[in-house]
Amino acid sequence: MNTPSDAVPESPLAPQEIARVATMQTRPLYWSIRRELWENRSIYIAPLIVAAVQVIGLAISTIGMAERRRAVLLLDPAQQRAAIEMPYDIAAIMMIFTVFIVGAFYCLDALHGERRDRTILFWKSLPVSDLTTVLSKAIIPLVILPLLAFAITVCVQLIMVLMSSANLLMHGVSPATTWAHFPLFQNWLVLLYGLVAIALWHAPIYGWLLLVSGWARRAIFLWAVLPFIAIEILEKIAFNTSYLAALMSHRLFGWAAEAFAFGPNGRPSIESLTQLTPGRYLSTPGLWIGLAVAAVLLAAAVRLRRYREPI
Amino acid sequence: MPCIEARGLRKAFGTTIALDGLDFRVDEGHILGLIGPNGAGKTTALNAILGLTHYQGELQVLGRDPWTERDQLMRDVCFIADVAVLPRWMRVSQALDYVAGVHPRFDRAKAEGFLAKTIIKRASKIRELSKGMVAQLHLALVMAIDARLLVLDEPTLGLDILYRKQFYDSLLNDYFDRTRTIVVTTHQVEEVQHILTDVMFVNHGRIVLDCSMEQFESRYLEVMVHPQHVAEARALKPIHERQVFGRSILLFDHVDRQQLAALGDVRTPSIADLFVAVMGDHAGAAQGAAI
Numbered sequence A: 001m002n003t004p005s006d007a008v009p010e011s012p013l014a015p016q017e018i019a020r021v022a023t024m025q026t027r028p029l030y031w032s033i034r035r036e037l038w039e040n041r042s043i044y045i046a047p048l049i050v051a052a053v054q055v056i057g058l059a060i061s062t063i064g065m066a067e068r069r070r071a072v073l074l075l076d077p078a079q080q081r082a083a084i085e086m087p088y089d090i091a092a093i094m095m096i097f098t099v100f101i102v103g104a105f106y107c108l109d110a111l112h113g114e115r116r117d118r119t120i121l122f123w124k125s126l127p128v129s130d131l132t133t134v135l136s137k138a139i140i141p142l143v144i145l146p147l148l149a150f151a152i153t154v155c156v157q158l159i160m161v162l163m164s165s166a167n168l169l170m171h172g173v174s175p176a177t178t179w180a181h182f183p184l185f186q187n188w189l190v191l192l193y194g195l196v197a198i199a200l201w202h203a204p205i206y207g208w209l210l211l212v213s214g215w216a217r218r219a220i221f222l223w224a225v226l227p228f229i230a231i232e233i234l235e236k237i238a239f240n241t242s243y244l245a246a247l248m249s250h251r252l253f254g255w256a257a258e259a260f261a262f263g264p265n266g267r268p269s270i271e272s273l274t275q276l277t278p279g280r281y282l283s284t285p286g287l288w289i290g291l292a293v294a295a296v297l298l299a300a301a302v303r304l305r306r307y308r309e310p311i
Numbered sequence B: 001m002p003c004i005e006a007r008g009l010r011k012a013f014g015t016t017i018a019l020d021g022l023d024f025r026v027d028e029g030h031i032l033g034l035i036g037p038n039g040a041g042k043t044t045a046l047n048a049i050l051g052l053t054h055y056q057g058e059l060q061v062l063g064r065d066p067w068t069e070r071d072q073l074m075r076d077v078c079f080i081a082d083v084a085v086l087p088r089w090m091r092v093s094q095a096l097d098y099v100a101g102v103h104p105r106f107d108r109a110k111a112e113g114f115l116a117k118t119i120i121k122r123a124s125k126i127r128e129l130s131k132g133m134v135a136q137l138h139l140a141l142v143m144a145i146d147a148r149l150l151v152l153d154e155p156t157l158g159l160d161i162l163y164r165k166q167f168y169d170s171l172l173n174d175y176f177d178r179t180r181t182i183v184v185t186t187h188q189v190e191e192v193q194h195i196l197t198d199v200m201f202v203n204h205g206r207i208v209l210d211c212s213m214e215q216f217e218s219r220y221l222e223v224m225v226h227p228q229h230v231a232e233a234r235a236l237k238p239i240h241e242r243q244v245f246g247r248s249i250l251l252f253d254h255v256d257r258q259q260l261a262a263l264g265d266v267r268t269p270s271i272a273d274l275f276v277a278v279m280g281d282h283a284g285a286a287q288g289a290a291i
Helices: A015-024 A028-039 A042-061 A065-072 A077-116 A130-170 A176-181 A184-215 A220-239 A243-259 A278-283 A285-307 B042-049 B092-102 B108-116 B131-143 B161-175 B189-195 B213-219 B227-234 B257-261 B271-279 B281-290
Strands: B002-013 B016-027 B031-035 B056-061 B077-080 B149-153 B181-185 B198-203 B206-212 B220-225 B240-244 B247-253 B264-267
Touching: A028 A042, A028 A130, A028 B092, A042 A077, A042 A130, A065 A077, A065 A130, A077 A130, A077 A176, A077 A184, A077 A220, A130 A176, A130 A184, A130 A285, A184 A220, A184 A243, A184 A278, A184 A285, A220 A243, A243 A278, A243 A285, B002 B042, B002 B181, B016 B042, B016 B181, B016 B198, B016 B206, B031 B042, B031 B189, B031 B271, B042 B056, B042 B149, B042 B181, B077 B131, B092 B108, B092 B131, B108 B131, B131 B161, B161 B189, B189 B271, B198 B213, B198 B271, B206 B213, B206 B271, B213 B220, B220 B227, B220 B257, B227 B247, B240 B271, B247 B271, B257 B264
Parallel strands: B031 B181, B031 B198, B077 B149, B149 B181
Antiparallel strands: B002 B016, B002 B056, B198 B206, B220 B247, B220 B264, B240 B247
């Protein structure tokens, strides 16, 4: 986000104006994102708390780990790997879930809070366009939170590996059993790929939440959720179908089936990079329809913010 | 050159008409006081000028359409809506960083200089500051911006008299340089009277009076009439009469000063007194306390 393109004015200006703006080096998008992080510290505090809980949980689980590891090593290699890898996968999945919740609640408040506390009058008194403002708020769940989830999960997994290795060494078991079954770098690549796939897949959800946040005067959560429940009830009673529910479920979890090829046993674990299917993911219409919907929702949120006043 | 030019500016909220076709023009280098009772449409007019509200009619601010070009207009326009709009969670240092980061015309050293004259600490959160200190901070931020138009909507509401006086003093001494334009609304009319170059009264979304302070001073005269001349003075058709300590004070529009001097002590009325006279006695009685 710290690129020179931020300094480019958002609309055509006279050449001398461009020169002046460029020399002043304002970066509205960059500073708007920093502003969001100053105001919404839960963006990084919540994942850090989850990480701390994970590390504490692991510390407790190291009691008796050596005995369990000896037992695990008697299993066949696939089961060994599954057993050793499980806590790491759980840590990553918990973090993905955490940042989704944080991102959703952040979006619900993003364009509502500034109207509720009247600060919209201050933000609008500065030369920052509605487009920049809404984009900076959309970037939090789409870019910042996935990157945070990645960085924190990498740290947590490193701590987990080091803690369990130290523990095993002290009890005379070779930590190589962990390293052999747990290819860290490959897993991190899978995690990063998964986070990007999820963020893009969920983009219309965040767009919808931002739009409702900018539109509703109160009860934002209800406005965001109730219409879907109402339509689903109507559909169920009138036609005895559940297309909307299927659509919602596809939007929440559909990324998994498109971005990954899970093993025949149905276990959601990724053992090899060949199970990543970016080609299929990128060619699925669901992704592009979702991104188009997200763009429309965000454009509506930008347009709407122009009309917004304190509530 | 006009800084603000409005023709037929209208705005309705449902069936309530907030602005009923305003025509006015504010030239660069002027300080306009926009005076009116609560609900007269002052804030709506300012919001239209700032691109915060949609309107009908024509409006140009520094040659731009405020509604569609707000973000660019804000390079040259500053406003203080009231003291409570600075984000309470923000630190003073963050406010400086943020404005410096997004505003091409913000001079951080200048803002630091203004803040150095106060007891505001950089590390304080805005919620920890008193109302007066928040106003000082906002003013420091705004005065460090090299803007062409400054809009103040009740900037000193809720401040004690020391902060209010200091606010307008620094505005006049450290900011106003005769090329900038200032538009201010306030209920504390007597505190801004000496800094205004123009005054405009609005009521029910219409302009009731629009004149320069020079015109104001030559046009309106207030006479504390000697008791024996009261009947004679009333014959000159004062626009308003009030009693203070048993003496009649009559307000005249366009009456010769020499003629009035014979009837009693002549002086220029305060804007507040004229406001009460122009708005009518009934409205005046209700609004008098608020002025």
